[in-house]
Amino acid sequence: MPLLNSKAVILHSQRWGEADRIITGFSQRAGKIRAIAYGARKLKSRFGGVLEPFNLIQLTLFERTPTSLARVSQAELLESFSAIREHLHLMGQAARMATLVKAITADHDPNEALFQALVGGLRALTTTPDPQGVMLVFQIHVLDHAGFRPEMGSCTTCGSSLGTARGWFAPWSGGMICAQCRHTQSGPCLSMAPGSIAFVNQAKRLPFPVVTRLRATGQVRREVEEALDAFIRTILGTPLPEIASWAAEDEPRYALPVSSARS
Numbered sequence: 001m002p003l004l005n006s007k008a009v010i011l012h013s014q015r016w017g018e019a020d021r022i023i024t025g026f027s028q029r030a031g032k033i034r035a036i037a038y039g040a041r042k043l044k045s046r047f048g049g050v051l052e053p054f055n056l057i058q059l060t061l062f063e064r065t066p067t068s069l070a071r072v073s074q075a076e077l078l079e080s081f082s083a084i085r086e087h088l089h090l091m092g093q094a095a096r097m098a099t100l101v102k103a104i105t106a107d108h109d110p111n112e113a114l115f116q117a118l119v120g121g122l123r124a125l126t127t128t129p130d131p132q133g134v135m136l137v138f139q140i141h142v143l144d145h146a147g148f149r150p151e152m153g154s155c156t157t158c159g160s161s162l163g164t165a166r167g168w169f170a171p172w173s174g175g176m177i178c179a180q181c182r183h184t185q186s187g188p189c190l191s192m193a194p195g196s197i198a199f200v201n202q203a204k205r206l207p208f209p210v211v212t213r214l215r216a217t218g219q220v221r222r223e224v225e226e227a228l229d230a231f232i233r234t235i236l237g238t239p240l241p242e243i244a245s246w247a248a249e250d251e252p253r254y255a256l257p258v259s260s261a262r263s
């Protein structure tokens with residue numbers, strides 16, 4: 001019996017030892033997983049280019065020993081989103097998507113909605129004329145599905161309804177604060193117009209791929225981008241890199257994590 005047989009998106013692929021790779025993937029059935037693919041860097045490897053970042057694959061894992069990383073037994077390519085690899089700016093957005101999912105999720109915590117957002121986000125990148133717009137709604141969905149849904153309807157400090165007035169996004173509070181509370185708080189706040197608040201609320205309600213048709217321009221785009229950047233930086237403790245470190249090929253300097261992926 002395999003440990004896991006599931007669709008998965010490769011978030012990160014790292015050289016290991018002489019000829020192996022350690023992959024981090026987000027799987028449909030087991031959430032974020034790490035596994036070792038023996039011989040994956042050999043010329044005649046049966047894995048070929050299947051374990052490259054952003055690929056959607058059918059993945060089968062076996063566990064080597066009770067305390068070691070799971071072993072990749074089979075990996076079959078389902079969708080490569082090849083257009084992403086042809087344009088550096090699409091690679092950059094896809095890398096930000098993978099970095100966000102990798103950083104914001106815990107190991108072995110399945111999340112169907114988040115998995116669908118990841119596949120939907122990568123797929124949308126291959127066809128959209130507006131990759132930054134796709135990234136914007138992707139971030140809103142991932143925050144929502146990962147349990148960091150920003151509170152946009154009422155003040156996070158006093159609870160009063162914000163109505164349709166301009167509000168202030170306070171990343172440290174997890175959402176909006178009202179005009180009155182803003183004067184009693186010392187943390188940084190970002191001004192948001194009613195249209196920007198409405199955009200975030202609408203993006204939360206619409207599923208992929210429909211949500212990618214939502215357009216933010218001008219002030220709305222600027223305000224929503226700034227609020228999401230600040231919120232994600234607060235949650236992760238670091239900003240999302242423009243070109244993420246997913247491609248870094250360094251050998252890891254830390255000990256291998258213990259894996260207990262379940263089927």
Ligand SMILES: [Zn+2]
Pocket residue numbers: 155156157158159160177178179180181182
């Ligand atoms: Zn308030």
